[in-house]
Amino acid sequence: MLDVNNLSKSYVADGKSVKAIDGVSFSVPKGKIFTLLGPSGCGKTTTLRSIAGLETPDSGEILVSGTPVFSSATGLRVPANARGFGMVFQSYAIWPHMTVFENVAFPLQVRGREPKLSRKQIEEEVGRVLEVVALGGYESRQATQLSGGQQQRLALARALVAKPSLLLLDEPLSNLDAKLRERMRFELKRLQREVGITSIYVTHDQSEALALSHDIAVMDQGRIVQVGSPRDIYERPNNDFVAEFVGTTNFVSGKVLGRHADPSGYLIETASGNLVVPTTDQLNPGDKVTISIRPEDVQVSQESLPGLNIGAAVVDTHMFLGFCQDLELRWGETRLEARVHPSLSVSVGAPVHVRIDPQRCVLCK
Ligand SMILES: Nc1ncnc2c1ncn2[C@@H]1O[C@H](COP(=O)(O)OP(=O)(O)O)[C@@H](O)[C@H]1O
Ligand SMILES: [Mg+2]
Known part of the structure; x- marks a missing residue:
């Protein structure tokens, strides 16, 4: 029109x-x-x-x-x-x-x-x-x-x-x-x-x-x-x-280690562990990249989680907002904001397990 x-x-x-x-x-x-x-x-x-x-x-x-x-x-x-x-x-x-x-x-x-x-x-x-x-x-x-x-x-x-x-x-x-x-x-x-x-x-x-x-x-x-x-x-x-600009996001910087088969993409080395990030982009080992992860895509649990892109973290700050809880996590060297369901029981200083579905990791150019 x-x-x-x-x-x-x-x-x-x-x-x-x-x-x-x-x-x-x-x-x-x-x-x-x-x-x-x-x-x-x-x-x-x-x-x-x-x-x-x-x-x-x-x-x-x-x-x-x-x-x-x-x-x-x-x-x-x-x-x-x-x-x-x-x-x-x-x-x-x-x-x-x-x-x-x-x-x-x-x-x-x-x-x-x-x-x-x-x-x-x-x-x-x-x-x-x-x-x-x-x-x-x-x-x-x-x-x-x-x-x-x-x-x-x-x-x-x-x-x-x-x-x-x-x-x-x-x-x-x-x-x-x-x-x-x-x-x-x-x-x-x-x-x-x-x-x-x-x-x-x-x-x-x-x-x-x-x-x-x-x-x-x-x-x-x-x-x-x-x-x-x-x-x-x-x-x-x-x-x-x-x-x-569009929402809150975690930026995690890393370096390409090599290709990953399933899901098809790359294995990225970060300061806190390796992440699998699917992409159709052509990258080379050693390339520096930034990965964007939305807070609501950081899964948090008291039990250990199976699968890819998992890690152990500590709750640094905790805000109860009624419809959700906003957490700041220390995952090794990396600070991660997480938005979780209000029913999850968390306290500051507690160890938690995190997982980020590879499909929710976005490579930023
Ligand atoms: N009449 C004007 N005279 C001089 N500079 C202007 C004028 N109108 C807008 N600008 C400048 O042009 C740019 C874009 O402005 P604008 O379109 O109003 O942005 P937005 O609506 O996104 O805030 C800004 O740097 C602003 O200062
Ligand atoms: Mg305007």
């Missing part, structure tokens, strides 16, 4: 040129939520504003259903209002002199396309969207008399009501408190499934990205470093930046 090809944009700040985005390319299929995820300053907003038509990239091309809306090669630049996209930005722009109802009804009343909606149809549409964002019953409230979170939801309702072909969301939940943010995630997901709006979602919050997206593009310093499903990105990060 949307294709972004080789987009670049530099700004001049303090007399120096800063590359905000540098050769960004991706495709968003119709009806999907595509997320740009990355730390502050990596170029997410610049990418989104370029798609919206609020920013003119230095080079590249943007196509909607195969039709260009921006092309540096031909000089084409369709203005923002003619692109027909819905937008919700971090700073929620609502109309302060209007009520909640008027804010949401406005896009329906001014829309150029026929047929015009009757007052009753507008009331129904507005009512439905306000229910979705949990603002039902607030119709006659003045927009300025809403809390920050409510104003943000109003901004979302206003973007949704016009049923845009593409919805652009720039950290739309960042001003909400934790509980509401979680609820809005579910709402957004349900809504997206029901309405099927193609959306581009920008966030620096990895759990939000994992929870909401069909596909995620992880950005670092103006470039996309990996694109994949939430599961791909989390379980198969293709470098240490992605592994670190």
Whole structure:
């Protein structure tokens, strides 16, 4: 539905040129939520504003259903209002002199396309969207008399009501408190499934990205470093930046000893023991590698465990979190974070056995 090809944009700040985005390319299929995820300053907003038509990239091309809306090669630049996209930005722009109802009804009343909606149809549409964002019953409230979170939801309702072909969301939940943010995630997901709006979602919050997206593009310093499903990105990060940024991970450094047959991969020597790591990459004995292991993939037991990638460790710190326990283990020279079931009985200083399924060991490049 949307294709972004080789987009670049530099700004001049303090007399120096800063590359905000540098050769960004991706495709968003119709009806999907595509997320740009990355730390502050990596170029997410610049990418989104370029798609919206609020920013003119230095080079590249943007196509909607195969039709260009921006092309540096031909000089084409369709203005923002003619692109027909819905937008919700971090700073929620609502109309302060209007009520909640008027804010949401406005896009329906001014829309150029026929047929015009009757007052009753507008009331129904507005009512439905306000229910979705949990603002039902607030119709006659003045927009300025809403809390920050409510104003943000109003901004979302206003973007949704016009049923845009593409919805652009720039950290739309960042001003909400934790509980509401979680609820809005579910709402957004349900809504997206029901309405099927193609959306581009920008966030620096990895759990939000994992929870909401069909596909995620992880950005670092103006470039996309990996694109994949939430599961791909989390379980198969293709470098240490992605592994670190998307969730918590243990990095274990090691040296290749040689090939391993079953599972097919390599035997890696680490400071605390040897690990079998499956991979189709070509490595040579002596190569230095980094292995990423998620805390929830470190199995911990009081009894010794059979199989590959096992060891003996000591519990260094212990945090009971209700739904899980987070442990810090000393496995020889290596510190390992482990996330285990709340039922496991552990205490600080106790010896434990660990095992890491080879299939859960990811080689980072
Ligand atoms: N209007 C601007 N003028 C100068 N530099 C800018 C401007 N907008 C963004 N930048 C710079 O471009 C880079 C990317 O910014 P941005 O796209 O806002 O990142 P993000 O949304 O990922 O935090 C940053 O280094 C930022 O300082
Ligand atoms: Mg931003």
